[in-house]
Amino acid sequence: MEQTNDRAIITGGSRGIGRAVAEQLVTRGHDVLLVARNAETLAQSTVALNALGPGKAWWFATDLTDQPTAAGEVVAYAERVMEGVPTLLLNGAGGASITGALDASWTLWQQDFSLKFWGYLAMMRAVLPKMMENRRGVIVNLVGVAGKDPNPTLAVASAVNGALRAVSKVLADEAKSAHVRVVNVNPGATDTDLLVEMARGIAARTHKDPAQVLAEMRQGAPLGSLPTAWDVASLIVFLMSDAAGFITGTSIDIDGGAHRGLA
Ligand SMILES: NC(=O)c1ccc[n+]([C@@H]2O[C@H](COP(=O)([O-])OP(=O)(O)OC[C@H]3O[C@@H](n4cnc5c(N)ncnc54)[C@H](OP(=O)(O)O)[C@@H]3O)[C@@H](O)[C@H]2O)c1
Known part of the structure; x- marks a missing residue:
């Protein structure tokens, strides 16, 4: 993130951690596109962000399980309204079903992978080549400590988060030569x-x-x-900034030290 004029896509930007990131970016003068399903919540958040300024906010309603179509549409809309290639992406549209691995229906496994794994991956694939061509960009993925400490009551989320850690690492490798960074944030309960x-x-x-x-x-x-959404957002905004310019291909926990394994 440079001092001015960053253009951010924030999936899951209407509520929770994504919304708090949008607020911190807008008050620092950056433009944001919020993406989620509920148009009413998106519109309300956008009005509030535009009242804050000085950055500008727009919204785009879509179901991010519908990939890769949704990701292509989001990026095309972002380029149009923000007048340029996005320079920041926060992948935050996800969930965490409370279920064991055998209790979860096949449909639930597919739904949760569609939203968070395929959703995050499709957004990264849609935006990374453009960022790399521009030689400017940071992607932050909201993953979760269950990807490091698989949790039997978060069985599907543990698998999704583990898979995201692996794919983020290889994408970070591919993006390095263009000085584009990919970083994961692992919140504990927030x-x-x-x-x-x-x-x-x-x-x-x-x-x-x-x-x-x-x-x-x-x-x-x-x-x-x-931690509140604001606490996690503060870490994300730091990771998006030039001050974190050498942090890529890794994940940072924000869980009050709950994770017992070595980092
Ligand atoms: N909070 C925690 O304790 C915690 C811990 C570890 C990891 N995380 C991860 O951090 C991320 C953000 O969590 P949060 O706590 O901020 O969640 P949240 O408050 O529930 O917000 C979720 C956001 O994602 C959007 N969303 C949900 N399903 C969607 C879909 N199918 N298509 C498009 N947008 C969708 C929601 O808006 P709509 O409902 O309008 O679509 C909302 O904007 C998630 O990936 C979560 O797994 C959170």
């Missing part, structure tokens, strides 16, 4: 809508009250509280 959804999933499996599960997740936070 206080967003997704956490509430996960608490509901755990409650259904354990026959507990969802509010109690959520409270336990918050109370069990390694550093006394869970």
Whole structure:
């Protein structure tokens, strides 16, 4: 990220971590295109971001499971409204189904891989050649610690995140010669809508009250509280900046030290 005039595509930009990244970029003078499914939430977030400024915001509603068509459409729209090749991509449209590997239906395996693995990969394949031709660009993928510490109740997400770590590494290798970077961020439990959804999933499996599960997740936070979307966004915006110019082909955990393996 240079001092001015970056053009960012943010998938999952209408809510949660993606939305917080959009806010931090816009206040630093960069333009953003938010991508998600719900047009109303996208429009509301875009109005709020444009009121903040000085960067500008646009939105594009699409289901990112529909690949590779959706990625091509997103990038074409981004180039049109932002008047140039995107210089930043945050892949953040994903989820984390609470399920074991055998409990998950084949359809669920396919859906979760379609959104997060195929979705992230299609966006990277659509944008990387353009960034490389421009010799400018940073891609950050919101992955997750389950890709390092496979978790039996996040079986599908663990596999998706592990696969994303591998593909990001090889894409980072391909992009190096053009000075384009690809970095993964691994949040642990982070206080967003997704956490509430996960608490509901755990409650259904354990026959507990969802509010109690959520409270336990918050109370069990390694550093006394869970990171917010804003906390994770601050790391992402740093990784997008020139100050992180030598960080590529790796992943950074932001989980309060919960991950037990060596980095
Ligand atoms: N929060 C955590 O604890 C945590 C931990 C580890 C990893 N992560 C990862 O970080 C990423 C962001 O998480 P978050 O907590 O910010 O999630 P969130 O608050 O639930 O936001 C998800 C965003 O993705 C969009 N989205 C969902 N499905 C989509 C689809 N099919 N097509 C297009 N857009 C879609 C949502 O908008 P619409 O619903 O309108 O489409 C929303 O903008 C995810 O990949 C998640 O797995 C999160």
